[in-house]
Every structure is written in C-alpha cells, then in structure tokens.
Amino acid sequence: MKKVEIYDPAMCCSTGVCGPSVDPDLTRVASAVYSLEKQGVDIKRYNLANDPATFAENETINQVLQEKGVDALPITLLNQKVAKAGAYPTNEEFAEWAEVKAEELNEKPRVRVSIKLD
Structure with a gap:
C-alpha cells in the first residue's frame, strides 16, 4: 500500500475554516x-x-526546505519521495495514489455536537 504524507506550512488548523476567511483548498x-x-x-x-x-x-523534507525555503510548502510525499511541492494535490492525484475514484473523496467530516439546555 502507498503511504502519503502532507507537510503543511505553519497554520492554526488544517481545515481552512479558522480565521476571517475560509480557504476552499484546505x-x-x-x-x-x-x-x-x-x-x-x-x-x-x-x-x-x-x-x-x-x-x-x-x-527529504529537510533537504527541500533548505533548497527552496518554506515557499515549497505544502510538500506531499508519496512513499517517502516528493510527489508535489508548493501546492496541495488535486483530488484526482489523491485518487490515483490511493487507487480510488475521485468522487469518493468528497465526504465531509461530521462532528457530533452536544448541547445541554437547562
């Protein structure tokens, strides 16, 4: 099985929903x-x-950052080799690497929120 690792730049969260504007790519x-x-x-x-x-x-990450700086982030490794740098993989790339259909990657995480009313 293939191993995918994404090295994000420094940010407060990985979802893109924090801060004043939502980043649709995140x-x-x-x-x-x-x-x-x-x-x-x-x-x-x-x-x-x-x-x-x-x-x-x-x-690998250390070498890329020393050569290109933090502008190379995000960096995606596929089986410990650089597959993409400077941008996030597309859903098609994710699907190809994981051997799934791109349509299968659209499920949104669901978080159960409990509200206690007095």
Whole structure:
C-alpha cells in the first residue's frame, strides 16, 4: 500500500475554516484526507507550527526546505519521495495514489455536537 504524507506550512488548523476567511483548498484537502483515512489509506498530515520535529527529522523534507525555503510548502510525499511541492494535490492525484475514484473523496467530516439546555 502507498503511504502519503502532507507537510503543511505553519497554520492554526488544517481545515481552512479558522480565521476571517475560509480557504476552499484546505477544506477540500481536509475532506479528501478524511475520506482516505476512512478507507484505510496510510495518509498523514503534519503542520509546521505543531510538528516541527517531524519536519526536522525527515531528511527529504529537510533537504527541500533548505533548497527552496518554506515557499515549497505544502510538500506531499508519496512513499517517502516528493510527489508535489508548493501546492496541495488535486483530488484526482489523491485518487490515483490511493487507487480510488475521485468522487469518493468528497465526504465531509461530521462532528457530533452536544448541547445541554437547562
């Protein structure tokens, strides 16, 4: 099975729904990652703000960042090799790597909220 790792730039969250404006690309990627995880695909995301040690420990990521700087982020590794840098993978790329249909990547994460009324 293929392993996908996404190394995000420093940001407060990976969904794109925080802050004053929503980033549709981040919400798309979050949905695709969620769908792939549910299907058992080995996919992980790392945020530079939250996981700096993971960036430092990965020789490939370290090399790209030393050569191109943080503008190379996001970086996506496929089986530990750079598959894409400077932009997030498309749903078609995710689908090809995970051997699924792109339409299967549109499921939105659902969060159950509990509200207690007095």
